[in-house]
Amino acid sequence: MQEKYQQLADIVRLWGKYESETSSPDIGDFGRWLAASHLSKSGEPAEPSSTQPPTTDTLPLSQLPQISDVYDQSDPLHIPIEAVIFALIRRLYRFSSIYAKKALAEFELGSNEDYVYLLTLFYDVREPRKSELIEAHLSEFSSGIEIIKRLMKMGLVEEFDDIEDRRSKRVRITQKGREVMYRSMSSLKDILVTLFTGMRRTEKEQLAKLMMTIDERHTAVLDVIKEGDLKDILSALKQEVYKREVMT
Secondary structure: OOHHHHHHHHHHHHHHHHHHHHHOHHHHHHHHHHHOOOEEOOOOOOOOOOOOOOOOOOOOOHHHHHHHOOOOOOOOOOHHHHHHHHHHHHHHHHHHHHHHHOOHHHHHOOOOOHHHHHHHHHHOOOOOHHHHHHHHHOOOHHHHHHHHHHHHOOOOOOEEEEOOOOOOEEEEEEEHHHHHHHHHHHHHHOOOOOOOOOOHHHHOOOHHHHHHHHHHHHHHHHHHHHHHHHHHHHHHHHHHHHHHHHHH
């Protein structure tokens, strides 16, 4: 566990060095800077090699990295760009959680997840089954049920029989739940503005497009994600990438 935290610290340290060397820091450029700067054992960048190994962006499908290939075991200070992206996404999620907790405190919901479930029901006119709502948020079933129970206890959500399947229950937002959503809209806007402040419209569109592409790939293999191991998931993702490349 300590080694993982050390890797994150290394990323932050390298970002600080990169930021001091450029007037316009950029995540994409940071990745290229890392690729071009092989770290010596002392931790200082060595002279860039004239021939750099291909990145995952340029590799053909058959040569995409395996799970065991992501980290260079021979060079513990080498930070792959995938690790940088992972660390930044995780931090962005934490920032969003902090902002949401502050902005939504007055509504006394059990957690940020409670609000996200309620928000989904506010916009979803299909009145989904409980299982569908839980799957939509990639929650553990037991955790999702607890969230729904809390919302029902507060009178924000109600359940009713599924006409198509009497064994299932559907859920919908109540009038009280809608009133909470209407009152919280300005707070939701504050969260989003705070999270993405300073970004141009075109940058937001580019980010959304990239994130949607990643999300679509993983959503397409959701059945494998539920039942398979990590190697099965990677194999399914490779097939999905190949299928989309062929279609385009």
